[in-house]
Amino acid sequence: MNFIVEVWVTLIVPCLCICMGMGLWKLLYRKERSVPSLADALLTGELLLIGLAEAAHLGAVFLGRSFSDCTLFFRILLGAALLLSGLVMLGSAGRERRKGRNEGGSRGIGNMESAEKVLAAVFLGLVLVQLIWVVVNAGAYRRGDMTVETVGSFLSADGIYTVNPMTGQPYSLGIPSRLKILCLPTLYGILCRLSGLEPETVVYTVVPVLVAVSSYAAFGSVGSCLFPNSRKKRYCFLIAVAILFWTGSYRYGMDGFGLLYCGYRGVSVRGLVLLPYLISLCIRRRWKPAILCILAEACITWTLYGAGAGLLLTAGLFLAERRQPHDGNA
Amino acid sequence: MTEMLRNARQGWLGMTDCGKVMALFLAALLFLWLYHRKERQKGLLLYTTVMTVCCILPFTAFILMLYQTKFYDYEWIWSMVPVTAVTAYGGTVLLADSWQDFRRSAWRKGLPVTLGLFLIALLCSGSWDSVLWRENRAERSRTAEVLEYLTDGEKGQELCLWAPRKIMEYARSTDSSIRLPYGRNMWDITLNGYSYDQYSEAVTDMYRWMCLAEGTGETKEEEQQGESPSAVACLDTALALGVNCILLPDNTEQVLLNEVEGLLQMQPEQTSGYYVFWTE
Numbered sequence: 001m002n003f004i005v006e007v008w009v010t011l012i013v014p015c016l017c018i019c020m021g022m023g024l025w026k027l028l029y030r031k032e033r034s035v036p037s038l039a040d041a042l043l044t045g046e047l048l049l050i051g052l053a054e055a056a057h058l059g060a061v062f063l064g065r066s067f068s069d070c071t072l073f074f075r076i077l078l079g080a081a082l083l084l085s086g087l088v089m090l091g092s093a094g095r096e097r098r099k100g101r102n103e104g105g106s107r108g109i110g111n112m113e114s115a116e117k118v119l120a121a122v123f124l125g126l127v128l129v130q131l132i133w134v135v136v137n138a139g140a141y142r143r144g145d146m147t148v149e150t151v152g153s154f155l156s157a158d159g160i161y162t163v164n165p166m167t168g169q170p171y172s173l174g175i176p177s178r179l180k181i182l183c184l185p186t187l188y189g190i191l192c193r194l195s196g197l198e199p200e201t202v203v204y205t206v207v208p209v210l211v212a213v214s215s216y217a218a219f220g221s222v223g224s225c226l227f228p229n230s231r232k233k234r235y236c237f238l239i240a241v242a243i244l245f246w247t248g249s250y251r252y253g254m255d256g257f258g259l260l261y262c263g264y265r266g267v268s269v270r271g272l273v274l275l276p277y278l279i280s281l282c283i284r285r286r287w288k289p290a291i292l293c294i295l296a297e298a299c300i301t302w303t304l305y306g307a308g309a310g311l312l313l314t315a316g317l318f319l320a321e322r323r324q325p326h327d328g329n330a
Numbered sequence: 331m332t333e334m335l336r337n338a339r340q341g342w343l344g345m346t347d348c349g350k351v352m353a354l355f356l357a358a359l360l361f362l363w364l365y366h367r368k369e370r371q372k373g374l375l376l377y378t379t380v381m382t383v384c385c386i387l388p389f390t391a392f393i394l395m396l397y398q399t400k401f402y403d404y405e406w407i408w409s410m411v412p413v414t415a416v417t418a419y420g421g422t423v424l425l426a427d428s429w430q431d432f433r434r435s436a437w438r439k440g441l442p443v444t445l446g447l448f449l450i451a452l453l454c455s456g457s458w459d460s461v462l463w464r465e466n467r468a469e470r471s472r473t474a475e476v477l478e479y480l481t482d483g484e485k486g487q488e489l490c491l492w493a494p495r496k497i498m499e500y501a502r503s504t505d506s507s508i509r510l511p512y513g514r515n516m517w518d519i520t521l522n523g524y525s526y527d528q529y530s531e532a533v534t535d536m537y538r539w540m541c542l543a544e545g546t547g548e549t550k551e552e553e554q555q556g557e558s559p560s561a562v563a564c565l566d567t568a569l570a571l572g573v574n575c576i577l578l579p580d581n582t583e584q585v586l587l588n589e590v591e592g593l594l595q596m597q598p599e600q601t602s603g604y605y606v607f608w609t610e
Contacts, residue, residue: 115432115434119432139470140466142466142503143518143520144518144520144521145521146514146515146521146524148503149502149503149506149513149514152502152503152505152506153502153506155506156506156507164513164525164527165502165513165524166502166510166512166513166514166515166521166525167502167509167510167511167512167513168502168506168507168508168509168510169509169510169571171525171526171527172527173525173526173527173528174525174526174527175524175525175526176524176525176526179524199503199506200503200504219414219415219418222412222415225371226371226419226422227422230426230431232426232431232432233422233426233432236421236422236425236426236432237418237419237422238418240417240418240421240422240425241414241415241418243448243451244351244354244414244417244418244451245414246451246455247349247351247354247451247452247454247455248349248351248413248414248455249455250348250349250455250456251345251348251349251405251456252405253345253403253405253406253408254349254351254405255413255414256351256414267402267406267409270409271409275409275410275412276412276414276415279374279412279415283371283373283374302399302401302402303398303399304397304398304399307397308398309398309406309409309410312397312410313377313410313412316377316380316381316410317373317374317377319377320372320373320374320376320377320380321373321374322373
């Protein structure tokens with residue numbers, strides 16, 4: 001039964017993110033008639049999800065409300081975001097219809113060349129093996145991390161950072177405020193509350209699988225920027241990424257290690273999802289979602305007053321890309 | 331600050347000690363600069379090169395470590411460098427060239443290059459000690475078994491547990507309603523960055539005493555030097571902290587076990603390799 005719920009949560013979260021991301025992307029680029037790619041929709045939706053979790057988390061922390069109230073805030077915000085996205089998409093579809101625009105869309109699987117099919121099959125095989133690995137090795141590396149205990153303490157005490165996750169006893173001196181504002185444990189706790197799954201299951205299994213899928217979406221987005229005219233090269237790029245994840249799984253701090261052993265950590269989400277997506281956005285000069293990425297990083301990792309790796313990467317790529325001609329690929 | 335400077339100086343060596351992904355990355359970067367001259371993504375390459383140099387040189391690495399706050403270690407400054415993306419980019423460009431844009435007829439050149447790259451990737455990988463993880467998993471399931479027994483026997487009370495390290499390690503993640511006098515951050519000191527709270531000397535003595543009961547080498551030495559904490563003081567601290575269940579491993583020395591039995595004036599229950607004392 002638990003397994004079915006796990007699968008259901010793993011499927012429903014990306015679907016919700018895609019719906020929200022589609023609406024947000026349309027809202028950010030109202031004047032453009034292009035439809036966002038699935039990767040853009042998923043990743044923008046995840047940025048929005050982090051934003052909603054942060055809003056609910058901060059609301060509960062600063063108003064001194066319980067974790068149940070925080071979950072309720074999040075539900076309301078999520079509902080509002082979905083409704084708004086639906087309205088934006090309906091409005092956009094209506095405008096497109098009136099103007100009689102019909103985008104060609106991407107080529108389907110039936111139109112793939114045999115080499116593309118082989119590369120796609122190899123890539124999907126590698127991803128599948130990695131997802132199985134992630135599930136089998138759930139919670140393999142816990143050193144320096146107490147996410148499960150933190151989520152568990154939120155749920156059992158029905159409060160955010162009211163008790164020390166390590167002991168379950170009330171804090172005597174408290175925690176650094178820069179950690180207190182980070183929302184990932186709250187987001188995971190909300191997932192536990194809404195799905196009824198145990199913190200260990202959500203943190204060690206469901207979230208790493210979602211992060212792995214999102215990571216490939218982000219790297220796929222980078223591949224689309226590097227090789228806009230060749231789907232074969234894009235698949236080859238993703239295969240290379242998958243192999244590099246295996247190769248680099250030997251050391252804490254490497255992308256591969258984060259993906260295969262601790263995908264739930266803020267630094268892993270940043271390294272595997274936010275930063276690759278940020279690279280693709282910077283190459284495409286899509287600065288609005290890039291700002292969302294920078295903000296999302298500040299919500300999930302300890303940064304220098306909001307200035308994290310994302311900001312430095314954006315600034316660096318902005319300066320470096322300024323010297324290059326822009327071909328308008330988006 | 332001194333330690334951070336040392337990390338910045340030695341961090342790069344640490345990054346390259348077991349696996350060689352960084353060597354692969356540098357080779358890919360060099361390949362893209364030298365060979366692929368018509369490259370469209372010069373901006374990305376320029377940024378990557380500058381940041382790579384900054385991460386390798388100790389002084390700039392130190393500044394980057396300050397920028398990413400002192401909370402994170404050296405390896406995390408490499409987040410700012412797109413290592414995986416650029417290495418995969420270099421590999422893809424090389425493969426596409428050798429396969430002449432993935433034509434089947436170009437297999438004479440393409441296949442050896444593909445196999446060669448795969449072999450190089452294999453040789454550059456290292457291995458993480460997963461034996462430790464398998465042991466941990468066994469311990470985790472054993473802890474769950476013991477905790478199930480304890481929560482069944484707690485008689486409606488909230489369980490406050492003092493137990494050997496193996497049990498304390500997984501107690502809170504297995505059941506978050508259990509309270510502990512000290513947590514995993516007693517031995518995993520990296521966790522202390524998450525809170526301002528610190529353990530008192532009396533609580534640290536409790537941990538040392540329990541290590542002694544478990545027979546840890548370090549505390550054995552202390553015992554020989556006459557520095558071992560006293561059972562009376564540790565039990566007093568435990569009871570003051572509200573501990574209502576004490577677990578001792580079944581290989582506890584008889585003298586120590588008798589001492590605890592005498593102090594608590596009770597006989598323990600036995601389960602899954604542990605003596606259980608209910609203090610309330």
